[in-house]
Amino acid sequence: MKKEIIAFQGEKGAFSQQAARQFLGENVAVLPCERFELVYMALRDGVATGAAIPIENTLHGSVHENYDHLLNFEVTIVAETSVRIIHNLIAPPGTKFRDVTKAYSHPVALNQCLKFFSTNSNIRKETFYDTAGSVKMLMEQRPRGAAAIASSVAAETYGATILKRSIEDDRQNFTRFFLLRPKNFRALRSATNEKSPFKTSIVFTTRNSPGSLFRALSALALRDISLTKIESRPMRGKPWEYLFYLDFLGHSSDEKVKNALAHIREVADFLRVLGSYPAARSA
């Protein structure tokens, strides 16, 4: 059996690495990539056996770039998982909290810790390209009075110390991740998980006429198939036209799902099934 290598975007210690561990165990080998596109290329070229990608955050909504890549690369979604986003104030060993005057992190992470910054007004926000990358930079360059905001996996990865745990404003902050495999990957419905509920993700476009989305959704509703997510994405080069991404309960090999997909094909210009996978336990 080929050794598992899971590609993800970001530096070692990113929340995506946490997701990879939830999918495949603590010791899974990972391939950090600078950009999302490189993650998909690593999967396509066989450099990685799988990819862990964030698709949706409960505070910020969908990670749009990944919706676009799911369409453009030939990949299959084989699993989903939910990671709670816990931000920690991290610094090189020996740094004291009272000496911290600035905190580096990605702008999104900084903005999720506004209460911390208003309580600690002596600490300045410093934007950095990556959460885990800010810990890596601190350990290499040791700027005076500097800390970073990142995951506990990032602190562990770079041998840094957590000065304050869980400084995020909102504890109801979860990111949903997909485990992707190459398109030809066979996701068998084994006897063990036959009973667990499945989800299916699809993408389609409709003719731009009144009621066209409604007709596509009727293919699900008329068969009592439960829609769990709908996302519209602008089409590149066609301003104000949209792709629709749906998640619904059921497996693409279920009889009623097969019928629903055939029905959607009748009313859609284009349809692709992105994968069927066991539904993660709700956060």
Add this chain to the structure above:
Amino acid sequence: MKKEIIAFQGEKGAFSQQAARQFLGENVAVLPCERFELVYMALRDGVATGAAIPIENTLHGSVHENYDHLLNFEVTIVAETSVRIIHNLIAPPGTKFRDVTKAYSHPVALNQCLKFFSTNSNIRKETFYDTAGSVKMLMEQRPRGAAAIASSVAAETYGATILKRSIEDDRQNFTRFFLLRPKNFRALRSATNEKSPFKTSIVFTTRNSPGSLFRALSALALRDISLTKIESRPMRGKPWEYLFYLDFLGHSSDEKVKNALAHIREVADFLRVLGSYPAARSA
């Protein structure tokens, strides 16, 4: 008549200022705000008479934070407009293109000019909190070999020079803006625009049961009302539950729109009309 002051997020010279000019003329007075929330507060408190906010970009999708604020603040959408996003390389007067070694801008703007950076590999990307703000900083601090990426309005505002025009990768890059007014603002359908097509924006939640979104959309489809946009937003504190934002053609005072809204109220837990406004000419 009260003097118009239009609030927007960002520094002077932001694309939102361009939108404010498209709404109300070149000389409209503006109130730049550091955060979106402050824009809505300025409108609520009467410090501003209106607000220009970005709601959707053709490459990146919706500006989610504004969908959340539209719900939380008592505002009315009274107009929409579309701004083409043109990025320019800007520097203090006297700077030569060949001397530029770094370009400051917001990460989104930097990522929309990747072809420029790969052609000019001697120029390093430097993240900054704001596009127009990076021009302001250059003019104040004059760092050596530095340029900024921002709008032509930003160059004009701060007296900087455009070294290269239109360096964005994709010319089909538009942002749709709303003009907001306080909720009690009366948008009269004047005789002059009575014939122009209107759009209405609403937000609602449904019971989390199979087909509930479908039933809400049926209220529009069964009346041949054309849906132009659908957006789902996670609900804060209720992970994986959603608010739905719809735009459709028609005015809330049209008979069939009134009937459709009454029908949606029957199936929705909550519904609010965010405004009816003349539809912008398609980009």
